[in-house]
Amino acid sequence: MVSEGKKRVWEDYQKEIADDHYFYVRSCIRQTFFPGSETAFLRIMRNDLGKDVFEDARHTTCTGIGYHTDIVPLETTMTIIARHFALMTEAGYTNIIPSCVTSFGLYTEVLDTWKHFPEMEAKIRDYLWKATKKEFKVPENLVHTSDIIYKFRDQIKEKSKISLVNKKTGLPLKVVEHIGCHYAKMFPATGIGGAEFPSVLTGMIESWGGSVIDYPERRHCCGFGFRQYLVMANRGYSVSNSKKKFESMQPYQPDFIVANCPGCSMFLDRWQYTIAELEGITFDDKGMGIPVLTYEEMAGLVMGYSPWELGLQMHQVSVEPLLDKLGIAYKKEEKYLGAHGQNIGEPQKPQFLIV
Amino acid sequence: MGKLYDRLNQDIRFIEGLNGCMNCGVCTAICPAAEFYHYDPRVICDTVQSKDEKLIEALLRSETIWYCGECMSCKTRCPRNNTPGFIIMALRKLSQELGYFTDSEKGRQQFAIKRAIGENILRSGYCVNPDIVSPQMHPEQGPVWDWISRNTPEIMEKMGSNYKQEGVGGMRTIAPEVLAELNQIFEVTGCKTMFETIEKHSKHKADELGIEISDEGIGNEYFMTVFTDNNGTHNS
Ligand code: SF4
Numbered sequence: 001m002v003s004e005g006k007k008r009v010w011e012d013y014q015k016e017i018a019d020d021h022y023f024y025v026r027s028c029i030r031q032t033f034f035p036g037s038e039t040a041f042l043r044i045m046r047n048d049l050g051k052d053v054f055e056d057a058r059h060t061t062c063t064g065i066g067y068h069t070d071i072v073p074l075e076t077t078m079t080i081i082a083r084h085f086a087l088m089t090e091a092g093y094t095n096i097i098p099s100c101v102t103s104f105g106l107y108t109e110v111l112d113t114w115k116h117f118p119e120m121e122a123k124i125r126d127y128l129w130k131a132t133k134k135e136f137k138v139p140e141n142l143v144h145t146s147d148i149i150y151k152f153r154d155q156i157k158e159k160s161k162i163s164l165v166n167k168k169t170g171l172p173l174k175v176v177e178h179i180g181c182h183y184a185k186m187f188p189a190t191g192i193g194g195a196e197f198p199s200v201l202t203g204m205i206e207s208w209g210g211s212v213i214d215y216p217e218r219r220h221c222c223g224f225g226f227r228q229y230l231v232m233a234n235r236g237y238s239v240s241n242s243k244k245k246f247e248s249m250q251p252y253q254p255d256f257i258v259a260n261c262p263g264c265s266m267f268l269d270r271w272q273y274t275i276a277e278l279e280g281i282t283f284d285d286k287g288m289g290i291p292v293l294t295y296e297e298m299a300g301l302v303m304g305y306s307p308w309e310l311g312l313q314m315h316q317v318s319v320e321p322l323l324d325k326l327g328i329a330y331k332k333e334e335k336y337l338g339a340h341g342q343n344i345g346e347p348q349k350p351q352f353l354i355v
Numbered sequence: 356m357g358k359l360y361d362r363l364n365q366d367i368r369f370i371e372g373l374n375g376c377m378n379c380g381v382c383t384a385i386c387p388a389a390e391f392y393h394y395d396p397r398v399i400c401d402t403v404q405s406k407d408e409k410l411i412e413a414l415l416r417s418e419t420i421w422y423c424g425e426c427m428s429c430k431t432r433c434p435r436n437n438t439p440g441f442i443i444m445a446l447r448k449l450s451q452e453l454g455y456f457t458d459s460e461k462g463r464q465q466f467a468i469k470r471a472i473g474e475n476i477l478r479s480g481y482c483v484n485p486d487i488v489s490p491q492m493h494p495e496q497g498p499v500w501d502w503i504s505r506n507t508p509e510i511m512e513k514m515g516s517n518y519k520q521e522g523v524g525g526m527r528t529i530a531p532e533v534l535a536e537l538n539q540i541f542e543v544t545g546c547k548t549m550f551e552t553i554e555k556h557s558k559h560k561a562d563e564l565g566i567e568i569s570d571e572g573i574g575n576e577y578f579m580t581v582f583t584d585n586n587g588t589h590n591s
């Protein structure tokens with residue numbers, strides 16, 4: 001009885017994730033800061049798992065950053081998203097997969113609002129028709145791209161080349177996972193494990209041999225805050241919130257951080273540099289900082305992809321200490337080469353942060 | 356004009372965000388903005404539910420409503436199913452519509468966001484792309500980003516992107532006919548009106564302060580002023 005009850009409770013935290021045929025919508029932030037991650041996602045899905053992932057060149061921003069900085073009205077954002085639904089419908093797909101947690105949160109908010117306010121959906125259909133002569137069906141399945149990697153984590157494990165284990169000690173690597181506020185805090189039922197037991201990243205980490213660190217500020221915001229980062233005068237908010245997390249995770253000596261949301265991944269990387277340069281401190285014991293990966297980069301490394309093809313050279317905190325622990329061979333001299341192996345120079349060295 | 360409370364109550368986010376606040380302060384305990392700024396989402400809820408027009412007007416003209424980071428951590432935790440973050444979004448919208456946002460230093464920043472992000476959406480089809488993250492405006496991005504900015508096409512090619520090319524792929528050029536559709540949507544759904552309102556009140560404010568302002572873009576004194584000004588009173 002008791003275990004049946006538990007099972008029932010746990011069912012509330014599960015969600016349906018389509019098995020194949022996805023309409024893929026890219027993320028402004030991921031494309032800008034982690035372009036190799038989107039490429040890796042498609043490579044895993046298409047080449048390694050044999051899935052059908054469709055992309056339409058007419059897809060644009062969801063306006064999420066404009067919406068959450070309050071310059072773009074709700075009706076505008078809804079109509080832009082409705083346009084993406086129309087592209088999906090036109091292409092014959094019913095499963096939509098945004099590559100960004102802000103987008104995923106917004107798509108979820110749109111569908112939820114339409115459920116409670118059907119007159120709003122009708123209004124948006126009118127707007128879209130008036131502006132573009134397009135019509136749409138709402139998606140049958142909406143999940144974040146990381147949900148799909150989670151779903152196929154065991155297949156990925158079967159094809160993996162390495163585990164998240166320290167090659168020298170044989171011990172599981174200690175991983176900090178950050179799922180991003182808009183993944184499940186707004187609509188807990190739409191995240192795997194809900195807001196209480198989010199397991200989208202822990203599922204991947206544990207399946208691939210790592211161990212997850214539970215630390216006091218685990219669910220605290222990375223500090224993006226939209227306007228609190230975009231406007232220079234406000235950036236103290238952003239860096240202070242990340243710092244609160246770093247201080248909280250430091251005693252657990254994480255081997256790396258993995259993040260769900262492209263914005264969080266970028267901030268958790270860049271703010272370590274900023275804090276190092278401003279205050280002369282890092283949150284590891286070597287003065288190099290804690291490497292930060294996107295979940296696609298983590299999956300790509302597990303699959304044996306080259307670190308420089310994944311784009312790990314685009315991170316400010318060096319990833320080499322992590323690659324060494326994982327026993328991944330790499331050529332340091334190839335790190336900063338261009339697409340055709342040409343020399344395109346190297347980044348300058350920071351003053352304090354060791355790279 | 357209608358009562359301020361009634362206008363707020365026309366916003367779906369306000370309707371969904373305020374179901375009656377019992378002043379427990381759980382939202383304040385979890386709020387990252389409350390940790391950093393002189394900010395308290397519980398007080399925001401209490402003020403708007405008082406329906407006191409004077410207090411609501413003061414809020415609309417205040418620094419306070421601009422402190423929230425819209426993380427929505429409060430939504431998960433409120434025992435009454437309120438979302439202070441949604442209430443903030445409704446307040447910010449109304450503050451802009453009425454031109455009250457230029458009364459506060461943090462509110463005036465809406466002009467910088469409109470110029471940097473708003474114009475970029477209509478120009479490129481992206482909120483953010485590498486071209487607008489300049490190392491000068493973003494020193495926190497560090498030397499690796501500086502290197503990326505100097506070599507964007509080569510690095511994007513190596514990453515398998517389709518940088519500034521036609522067709523599918525990361526960072527592709529968004530076709531003119533698609534941008535035209537975006538423009539149409541912005542027109543029909545009221546975003547153009549919102550942009551014009553932000554511009555009109557900001558220009559008025561710039562004139563009042565005697566600061567140079569241009570018709571578009573970020574190369575003007577008013578932009579830099581609102582983008583960088585911090586009077587240091589926001590945390591106390
Ligand atoms: S948590 Fe909810 S009920 Fe409590 S103060 Fe905040 S809004 Fe009011």
Ligand code: SF4
Nearest residue numbers: 386423424427429440
């Ligand atoms: S949405 Fe705003 S009020 Fe709510 S927790 Fe986040 S910063 Fe605080």
